[in-house]
Amino acid sequence: MSKFNSIIPVILSGGSGTRLWPVSRKLYPKQFIPLHGNRSLFQDTLMRTCSLAQDIQVPIVVCNEEHRFMAAEQIRLEGLRSANIILEPVGRNTAPAIGLAALCAQQRDPEATILVLPADHIMQSNDEFHQAIECALGLAENNHLVTFGIKPHAPETGYGYIKAGETLVADKAFRVQQFSEKPALEKAEEYVKSGQYSWNSGMFMFKASVLLEQLELFEPEMIAYLRAAFQQQDNDLDFIRVGREDFEQCNNQSIDYALMEKTQNAAVIPLSCGWNDVGSWHALWESSSQDEKQNAIDGDVLIEDCEGCMVRSSHRLISAIGLKDMVIVETADAVMIAPRSESQNVKHLTQKLKHEQRPELDTHLKVYRPWGAYESIDSSERFQVKRITVKSGEKLSLQKHHHRAEHWIVVNGTARVTCGDKQFLLSENESTYIPIGEIHRLENPGKIPLELIEVQSGTYLGEDDIERFDDKYGR
Numbered sequence: 001m002s003k004f005n006s007i008i009p010v011i012l013s014g015g016s017g018t019r020l021w022p023v024s025r026k027l028y029p030k031q032f033i034p035l036h037g038n039r040s041l042f043q044d045t046l047m048r049t050c051s052l053a054q055d056i057q058v059p060i061v062v063c064n065e066e067h068r069f070m071a072a073e074q075i076r077l078e079g080l081r082s083a084n085i086i087l088e089p090v091g092r093n094t095a096p097a098i099g100l101a102a103l104c105a106q107q108r109d110p111e112a113t114i115l116v117l118p119a120d121h122i123m124q125s126n127d128e129f130h131q132a133i134e135c136a137l138g139l140a141e142n143n144h145l146v147t148f149g150i151k152p153h154a155p156e157t158g159y160g161y162i163k164a165g166e167t168l169v170a171d172k173a174f175r176v177q178q179f180s181e182k183p184a185l186e187k188a189e190e191y192v193k194s195g196q197y198s199w200n201s202g203m204f205m206f207k208a209s210v211l212l213e214q215l216e217l218f219e220p221e222m223i224a225y226l227r228a229a230f231q232q233q234d235n236d237l238d239f240i241r242v243g244r245e246d247f248e249q250c251n252n253q254s255i256d257y258a259l260m261e262k263t264q265n266a267a268v269i270p271l272s273c274g275w276n277d278v279g280s281w282h283a284l285w286e287s288s289s290q291d292e293k294q295n296a297i298d299g300d301v302l303i304e305d306c307e308g309c310m311v312r313s314s315h316r317l318i319s320a321i322g323l324k325d326m327v328i329v330e331t332a333d334a335v336m337i338a339p340r341s342e343s344q345n346v347k348h349l350t351q352k353l354k355h356e357q358r359p360e361l362d363t364h365l366k367v368y369r370p371w372g373a374y375e376s377i378d379s380s381e382r383f384q385v386k387r388i389t390v391k392s393g394e395k396l397s398l399q400k401h402h403h404r405a406e407h408w409i410v411v412n413g414t415a416r417v418t419c420g421d422k423q424f425l426l427s428e429n430e431s432t433y434i435p436i437g438e439i440h441r442l443e444n445p446g447k448i449p450l451e452l453i454e455v456q457s458g459t460y461l462g463e464d465d466i467e468r469f470d471d472k473y474g475r
Contacts, residue, residue, distance in 0.1 A: 007137070008112045008208075009049035009059040010101040013042060013071060013119035014088055018350040018361075019280045019343070022334035023312070026362040031120035032070045035284060042071065042119045046078045049115065051126055052133060057112075060084045060104050061119075062097045069370035069473065072238045084108075089244035094202070095258035096250040099215055099226045100242060102208040113140050114211070116204040116255075122287050124274025132271045135172045136205040144168070144267040145214065146205045147176070147260060149198020151272045155188035158279060158344060160200035160256070162268050163191075176266035179256055198270040200256065201277070211259075218262045225249045236474050281327040281343035285310040299330075310340065332365045370473045371396055372449070384461045388442075390415075390450040395443035397471035404458030404465060406434040408442070413450035416443040439469065 017030030024030035031042040049059055058080050063071045065087050075083050086100050098116055105112040115133065123129055136146040149162045165177030179200070183191065191197040215223040225246045232243030251258070260266050276287040288296035288310070295306055299313030301320075308325040311318055315332045325340045336346065353361035366375040371394035378385040390396070390413075398418065408415070409431040417424055417432055418441040425445075426432060434440045436458060444450035468475060 004052050004056045004133070004137070006057075006109070006111060006113050007052070007133075007205075008057045008105045008108065008114050010098065010105070010114045010116045011042070011045055011049075011059050011061045011119050012094060012097055012116065012202075013061055013063040013067065014091055014097060015118075015120055017120060019346050020278070020284065021346055021350050021353075022329060022331045022336050022360065023314070025360075025364060027066055028070070028364060028368065029067070029120075030278060032067065032074065035278065036122075036288065040074060041122065041278065043074050043078055044123075045117055045119050045121070046075065046080060048123060048126060048129070049117065050078070050080075052130060057109070058083045060086065060101045060114075062086045062088060062101055063119075064088050064091065068239055070368060073370070075238075083238070084240055085238050086240045086242065089242065089247050091252075092247065092250045093252045094255045095215075095219065095253040096222065096226060096247065098204070098211065098255050099223060100230060100247075102211045103226065103230045104240065105208040106212070110209070112208045113137065113205060114208050116202075118202050118277070120278060121201070121203075122274070122276040122278055124287075126273075128271050128273045132172075132269045132273075133205070135169055135269055136267075139168065139173055139267050139269075140205050140207055140210075143207065143210050143265060145210065145260060145263055145265050146173075146267045146269060148201050148203040148205075149268045149270040150201050150275045151270050152192045152197065152199050155185060155192045156199065157182055157185055157188050159277075161188075161191050161197045162200050163197050164268055164270065168267055173267050173269045176260070176268050179261045198268060201275060204255065204260075210265075214259055214263050214265070219251070219253075219258050222250050222253070222258065279344075281310055281329065281338070281346070282340050285327070285340060308340065334360050370394070372444075374454075377453075379461070382457060382459065382461075384456040386454045386456070388450075388452050388454050390442060390444040390452075392444055392447050392449065395472065396441060397466075397468040397473075397475065398439060398441045399466050399468050400437055400439045401458075401465050402437060402467070403460035404456045405436045406440075407455040407457075408432050408434070409453045409455075411451050411453060413444060413448050414446040415450055415452060416445045417441070418443075441470075 013031050016026045017024035020030045032040050034040050061071055084104055105114050139146050161180040163178040164174035166175040229243040229246035234241045276283055278284050285296045290296050293307045296310045300317045301311045301313050304321045306320055306323045309323050311328045313330045318330055327338050327340050327343055329336045372389040372391045375387045377387055410426045410428055415426040420438050
């Protein structure tokens, strides 16, 4: 049996990734998006934990309510059917999230050691990461709270820094002497030149019991609320729901501020593993394949005499001439253009979108659901056209609408339709009509995806005009 068999990975997946807007959005954030190839960052993180050893325990995932079905589906695709998925009622930063995960881990195994990993990071070298895990496990068994630092290759001002102190394991691990917030450039240059500092990666390892003991010492109110919230847990399908009222009382604090900066038992393991937090379009450019002029190109793109650019197309041709160090990102409903050096400031755009209540902040034209997806094709004041895809064997809720009628035209596959007290099948090129106020349901009984065009008409076409009577997904 592997020495890693006591480790329970904890995947933190609560972020919204707004710095990668317009690709990353509140309801479809960067961790679930294939940014390199066909796999998402979340899937890569799951596989990174599984690659440690065959008998490592299945992970605990902490995410929010809105992302639960995306997390569950991608976990299923990786074959990890017994993973625990804890749903945060509200966002409260990493300290409460990790505290909940530790309580869950202890419930599964009182002696568990937890390995905490953000779901939205890139790591190109798993070998050094595995060696660091082995070192960290020994430290954790001696009650250290271990954080993994990244050896800096540049004076980045977007990361926190960790200063190494007394040596704990020769050339591998050190006692943490100091945590520093994101520095100004001059201070960052000083940190890098000294060779004593690592970037703060947000990855950790510790015994669940030790973490909870330390939270009792430094954040007794927080841990009391977390215990109360966890005691109210309700298992729903793959998900663990906790008490909302108690969880909301927790302070919004990072694990660094709540604990790691206060404890005497913090240790740091610096490593070089091709790590990137993909925290901006510049960071994604750094981790992307580039041509001979350092351009990172994705999608239908035609460029001439450009250098150091990132150009990403999702739906149409992008052409550019004579640009240097620029970012151009296109989606079906938005285009973002900025100097690469200013890509951290995309957050200012998202703040404006929020202030103006623009839907482009939260959703794409294509919206994913546990049963499949729908995509808005055209809309006006009194009509909307959607392309709907239903996965094999899945079905929508039994529902009705108070303000709109729907016309369905099947273009691929077979649909089973419930309309009032009637149930019937529709094949390709067949259609039906759902009157306003009629109880109805759409199902895919076939083995291939069901695709149909839906035309809505009525006085109000919002997604909240829905009354559900039965839903396999518990919505």
